Amino acid sequence: MGLSGKQINIEIEQDVQKLLSAEEGEVYTDSGEEIQVALAFPDVYGFGQPSLAIHTLYRELNLRLDTFAGRVFLPDSSQGADFGKSDVPLFTWENRKPVKDVDILGFSVPYETYYVNVLRMLELAQVNLRGRDRDRSDPLVIAGGPCITYNPEPLAEFIDACVIGEAEEVIQEIVQVYKDWRTEGKNSREDLLYRLSKLQGVYVPSFYEPIYGKDNVIEKIVSHFRAPTKVTRRWIQDLDAFPCVSASVTPLSIYDSKRIHLEIARGCAYKCRFCYLSYGIKKARQRSIENTIKLVKERLHFTREIKLIYPADIEIDYARELISQLHAIGASVLVGSVRADTLNEYVVEAVSRSGKSSLSIAPEAPEGRLRNFVNKTIKDDDFLRATRMTIRAGIPNISLFCIIGLPTETKSDIEDLALLIKKIRKQMDSCGGRAGILEVGVNPLFPKPLTPLQWVGMESLENFQSKLDYLKKILEHESNISIHTIPSSEAFIQGLLSRGDRKLGDVLYKIYKAEQTISNWKNALYEVGLQPESYFREREVDEVLPWATLDTEESGHLSRLFAQGQQRLQRV
Ligand code: SF4
Numbered sequence: 001m002g003l004s005g006k007q008i009n010i011e012i013e014q015d016v017q018k019l020l021s022a023e024e025g026e027v028y029t030d031s032g033e034e035i036q037v038a039l040a041f042p043d044v045y046g047f048g049q050p051s052l053a054i055h056t057l058y059r060e061l062n063l064r065l066d067t068f069a070g071r072v073f074l075p076d077s078s079q080g081a082d083f084g085k086s087d088v089p090l091f092t093w094e095n096r097k098p099v100k101d102v103d104i105l106g107f108s109v110p111y112e113t114y115y116v117n118v119l120r121m122l123e124l125a126q127v128n129l130r131g132r133d134r135d136r137s138d139p140l141v142i143a144g145g146p147c148i149t150y151n152p153e154p155l156a157e158f159i160d161a162c163v164i165g166e167a168e169e170v171i172q173e174i175v176q177v178y179k180d181w182r183t184e185g186k187n188s189r190e191d192l193l194y195r196l197s198k199l200q201g202v203y204v205p206s207f208y209e210p211i212y213g214k215d216n217v218i219e220k221i222v223s224h225f226r227a228p229t230k231v232t233r234r235w236i237q238d239l240d241a242f243p244c245v246s247a248s249v250t251p252l253s254i255y256d257s258k259r260i261h262l263e264i265a266r267g268c269a270y271k272c273r274f275c276y277l278s279y280g281i282k283k284a285r286q287r288s289i290e291n292t293i294k295l296v297k298e299r300l301h302f303t304r305e306i307k308l309i310y311p312a313d314i315e316i317d318y319a320r321e322l323i324s325q326l327h328a329i330g331a332s333v334l335v336g337s338v339r340a341d342t343l344n345e346y347v348v349e350a351v352s353r354s355g356k357s358s359l360s361i362a363p364e365a366p367e368g369r370l371r372n373f374v375n376k377t378i379k380d381d382d383f384l385r386a387t388r389m390t391i392r393a394g395i396p397n398i399s400l401f402c403i404i405g406l407p408t409e410t411k412s413d414i415e416d417l418a419l420l421i422k423k424i425r426k427q428m429d430s431c432g433g434r435a436g437i438l439e440v441g442v443n444p445l446f447p448k449p450l451t452p453l454q455w456v457g458m459e460s461l462e463n464f465q466s467k468l469d470y471l472k473k474i475l476e477h478e479s480n481i482s483i484h485t486i487p488s489s490e491a492f493i494q495g496l497l498s499r500g501d502r503k504l505g506d507v508l509y510k511i512y513k514a515e516q517t518i519s520n521w522k523n524a525l526y527e528v529g530l531q532p533e534s535y536f537r538e539r540e541v542d543e544v545l546p547w548a549t550l551d552t553e554e555s556g557h558l559s560r561l562f563a564q565g566q567q568r569l570q571r572v
Contacts, residue, residue: 012075016093019045024258024302025248028062030070030095035179036102037061037069038092038125038139042109042117046254048073052261052309053108053145055247057171067175070094074117075124090125099125102139104178106171107159109145112497113490115155118143119512122158129509131160131206136186140178147498149233150280150449151547154497156205157505160189161196164550165233165282166266168242170201190225197227201234208549210501216534218501218544232551235282239266240291249303258303259334264292264322265310270339272364273375273452273565274403277311279558280450284311289322296331305354306331313339319346327353337362337401340386341378348393357436358397359390366416370406372568374453375561380420387424388431396436398428404467405445405459408569414467418474425481440483442468444491446498449547452561457538458495461488461518492518496535501546503530 030036039057041048048054054071061069070092089098099105105127107118119129122141128134131141143155144163152162163170174196181192197204207227213219223229236242244263251258267284268277296306306326308314314322314335323346326333333350337360351359365371367380390398402417421440428435444464447456468485475481485491493516497504510524525532539545541559 022252023248023250030068033068035067037104038072038099038102040072040107042114044076045073049253056244059247100127105139105141107143112147112494116512130157153502153546154500154504156502162203164203165201166235170234173199203231239285239287245295259305261307263309268311276448304332307334313342316344323350341382343386348389352393360399362401364403373565384427387427391431391433399439402442403445438481442485452558455539458536489518
């Protein structure tokens with residue numbers, strides 16, 4: 001049963017109603033379906049509403065006759081205060097059902113920085129935070145998303161079952177297993193988890209026990225309850241079988257416009273060594289043009305703005321055909337970042353026609369040793385060519401993505417990076433178009449699990465900052481270049497949690513209500529007897545990594561690629 005008006009704070013109710021009534025698109029209503037699901041995004045509505053993962057699961061689950069799935073977001077600061085001080089439990093927006101009363105609570109978690117919000121939402125929902133404290137009356141708490149797929153260990157204590165890989169198919173199996181378990185009289189919770197652990201792509205953290213040796217290094221991971229020793233990633237063969245497209249649009253999300261997101265490709269074949277999109281996602285696949293056009297046509301009555309989601313580039317023949325067909329049916333096409341070496345006139349023209357004023361390209365590192373190390377096989381000339389195409393097409397601004405903190409990086413590498421930035425700036429000004437701002441986003445290298453760089457040490461934030469300052473100093477007299485990076489607290493949290501183990505669960509438990517500063521995190525680490533440095537250090541190639549239970553590339557493949565990369569660092 002949903003909460004009544006009296007039980008919900010009137011302002012929260014009005015807020016939710018206002019946001020829901022601004023949405024247009026697919027609407028599903030609760031008709032008392034047997035299985036009730038809460039789809040949770042661990043951020044406020046403005047950021048969570050556009051989440052394609054939430055939209056896709058919302059649609060897939062609500063198409064089942066036996067299931068209703070409602071969405072729930074982190075309350076914003078005013079709502080959060082109300083939830084916190086009253087007895088109002090967090091509820092699903094569509095049917096005002098208390099989250100603690102649903103059958104399955106599923107979190108979609110895109111980044112590690114959201115982990116604290118998962119705990120906050122569990123608390124606001126009045127669901128026991130730790131899995132071991134939940135019983136048969138509690139919802140089954142599951143989670144999925146990129147960081148869950150490559151290393152869910154820091155959340156191990158709080159999540160009952162993790163989806164490893166792509167959720168579209170396995171979510172149906174999870175619901176079915178839950179339903180059967182319930183029909184058979186809800187035996188123990190352990191029985192439910194045991195059944196789930198048999199599904200391909202489901203990891204039940206409580207069935208695995210890391211055994212630690214010296215210096216908090218894992219010696220081995222023992223599996224219990226006959227859980228598989230390796231959990232295999234799940235992936236769908238055919239993108240056309242699943243419409244990964246916004247279910248609804250709203251002008252009230254962070255995008256300020258009624259924009260549809262539509263995934264046209266998944267996975268990337270370019271294999272840049274730091275990139276989860278290439279190694280974490282099993283295989284590169286593309287949506288057919290026919291299917292894409294059909295999905296867009298079905299939605300043109302509520303918006304014409306279509307953002308195409310893909311990992312790296314749109315191949316030229318596909319781009320020409322797709323974009324011309326999209327324009328022919330009246331769609332305005334937006335694209336994400338592009339690969340400079342394969343950038344083509346169709347993509348540039350689409351950006352120009354959409355009125356978007358900027359295009360993003362990613363050199364990552366200066367040409368030569370470091371760019372070879374990360375396997376970014378693009379030349380400086382390609383970036384200059386992409387710059388000319390962009391400016392001449394009337395797109396005034398360019399965004400560059402760069403990484404600092406690669407192994408063996410020196411001051412002279414920073415100087416080379418600055419030189420490339422200057423060359424691109426000069427090209428913008430001299431190629432015969434109206435040039436605007438060159439935005440340079442510089443982030444630290446986050447060595448991600450399941451990539452060939454998973455063993456690399458992450459550079460200290462102090463070193464990162466001093467290299468960034470040096471880059472800024474070299475460029476300080478250049479006009480129309482803007483350099484930015486992520487806040488250092490976010491870099492710390494991401495670096496710590498992305499390669500963290502389940503001991504960090506105690507840290508999350510201490511920190512989730514506190515202000516997210518580096519000093520608070522460090523204090524929480526010390527209080528539970530952990531050293532921050534041990535999480536940023538280089539790992540031995542034969543070390544048992546916290547995510548060792550999860551399926552990876554063919555055994556030894558990543559370490560061979562890592563070794564190959566290191567050889568490239570030696571060459572000039
Ligand atoms: S091209 Fe982009 S998406 Fe593809 S592997 Fe490289 S960084 Fe990742």
